[in-house]
Amino acid sequence: MSGGLRVVIAEDGVIVREGVAGMLRKFGHEVVAAVGDADELRVAVAEHKPDVVVTDVRMPPGFSDEGLQAAIALRAEDPELPVLVLSQYVEQTYASELLDSGPGAGVGYLLKERIGEVTDFVEALVAVAGGRTVVDPEVVRQLLNRRRDPLNRLTAREREVLGLMAEGRSNTGIARGLRVSEAAVAKHINSLLTKLDLPPDSDDHRRVRAVLAYLRG
C-alpha cells in the first residue's frame, strides 16, 4: 500500500528532520508539515489532520520527553490518530506509555537507527497508519530478556516467532523473516500462545497486543 500518506514530522534536529522528510517524499508520501517542537506539532496536527504523525521523543523546550507527551496527548484527544515515535533510547518505559495511549492500535515505537533501513521503515510507517502496532526489535529483545518462567518453556524457534510477533509483524512478515512457510508460522504461534496461556486469536493485531501485554508483565 502506498496511496501516499499525509505525514506530519516533529523532530528538533534539522538534519534528521530533513532526511526523513526527503525519504518519505521519495516514497510518494506527502509531508504536510515538518516542525521542531511539541507545541508546533499540536498546531500542525490540528491544522492538517494528517494520516500519521512521526515524532521524536525529546524536543524543546525541556529536552526531556515533550515529543512523547505530545503524542500521548494527541491520542487522548483523537484515539484514532496513528503515531510513530522515534527514539534514541531503547527504554521500554516510553514504549509502554505509548502502547497504553488510546486503544493501543496505530502506534509505533522505533529506534532512530531503524530509519536507515529505508524500506522497512517506510513499511512500518504505513503499517502504523493502517492501525497496526510496531515495536522496535531492540525493545522487544529487552522485553524477552526478562526471562519469566513460562518463556523458558518455549523452544528457540517459538521464542524467535514470539519476538517477531511482538514487533508487530504479520504471519506473512514472520514467515518471510524466518524463511519458513506461513503454515509453519501459524503452528508455532498456536503452540506458543497455548504455552503462555494467551487466547488464540485469528486477528493478527489483537494477538500482537496480547503478546505485548504479556511481555510487559
Place this chain on the structure above:
Amino acid sequence: MPVRNALEALTLRPTEFLRSAWPWRSLVYLSGGALLGFATVLGVVALILVGALLSIVAIGLACYVATILSGVVVARMERRRMRLVDLDELPDPHRPVTRPGVRGWLAVRLREQATWRELGYATLLASLLCWMDSLVVGAVFYEVLTTFGAPFYMVDEPMSARLALAAAGVPLTLILAWPVTAWAGARAAMARAILAPRAHDADERLIEVTRSRARLVDAFELERRRIERDLHDGAQQRMVAMNIQLGMARLELPAGSPAEKYLVEAQTLAKQALTEIRELIRGVHPKVLTDRGLAAAAGEVASITPLPVDLQFSLPGRLPAALEITAYFVIVEALANVTKHSGATSASVSGTVDQGRLILEIRDDGRGGAKPAGGSGLVGLADRAAVLDGTVAVASPAGGPTVLRVEIPVPPADRSPPAARTGRPAETRA
C-alpha cells in the same frame, strides 16, 4: 620537662625563672592586652556612635555588624599575642570562606558559633581584662619608678634612705615577676578557654564538608547532563542522518552493484556507532531517571539484567536529583555484582522511604560469601552512598542469600523536581 607557657614557668626554680624570658614576655603580653582592650573600647564605641547617627541608612547597619564582628579582629590579634606567653599555637576556629566577596564572608561568619564566642571575649576584654592588665602593668611601672627613681625625686630625704629604697627595689621587682607572669598565664588560659575551637565548630565544618560534597554530586550531575545533551544533539544526530543518507543511497543502486557491499558495511558501522553512543549515554546519564524517576529507571536496569529481577518500589513521588542518581548507580552496580559474582538465578530490588531515609534492598539467591574487600564492587558502592551520608550493610552468609541494604538520608529538595508524570504506578514487576 620543657616549659610551654607562662603558668608552667611559675614552677621553675626562682633563679631559672628570673633568668628566663617569661616575666618579660608576660609584661609585654599584658601591655599589649591593655592597649588592645582600649583600642577595642574606642573602636566599638566609635562604631556604635557612627551606627547610631547613621542608623537610618545601610552604613549604620554595617557599623553594627562591624561591631559584632570586632570580636573576630580582636580574637585574631589575641591568637597572635598569645604566642608570647604560650608556645602552643591556638588554632583558628573559623571555617574557610569559599564564597567570594564581603557578603559571602559575612554569611559564613555570622552563622558561626565561634564568631559569637569571640564577640564575648572582646566584650570581656574591653570591660574587665584590659583594666586588670593595665592595673598590673601600671603597678609594675609604679613600683619600678618609686624604688629605682627614689634617688632622683626624693630630694628632701637623706641620700642613705633614698639608696636604701632603690636597693629594696631590686628584690621587690624580682618578686613582682611572679604575679605578673601568673596573671599573664591565667589570662592567656582564660582567653584560650574562650577562643579555642570547640567540638561543634568541627561539627559545623563536617556539615560544611557534607554540603560541599553534595554540591559536588550536583555539579557532576549537571556536567553529566551537559555531556548527554552534547552527545545527543551532536554526534548522535549526525550518525542518524548519515545512516538515512546511506540507506537512501542503497535504494539508488541497481541490484547486485559492487558498491552495495560497501554501503551495507558502512550502515553496519553507523549502527554500531549509534549503539555505542546509546550505551555511553545510558552510562553517563540515564534518560528515564531524569524523566520518570528512580522506580522507572530501576525497571530499565532490571530489564537489561540477564536474570529475572523483582522490583518493589513505593516512593513518595520524585526524590532530589542527587539522591536519585546516587541510588540509581547503586542499583546498577549492585545488580552488576549479582550478575558477575553471585551465580544467582533471580534477584529483587526494593526501595522505600522511611523516616527521612531512602532504603534500598537488593537481594539475590546466589551462593553468598560476598566480601566487602577486593574487587567485589561493594567498596565503590559504599563510596557512592557515603558521599550523601549513606550507609551500606551486607549480609552474605556462605550459601546465600545475599542481602545488600543501602540507606541514604533524603536531603531537603533544593530544586523542585520535575513533576512526576507517569502513566504507570511505581509498583512494577520485571
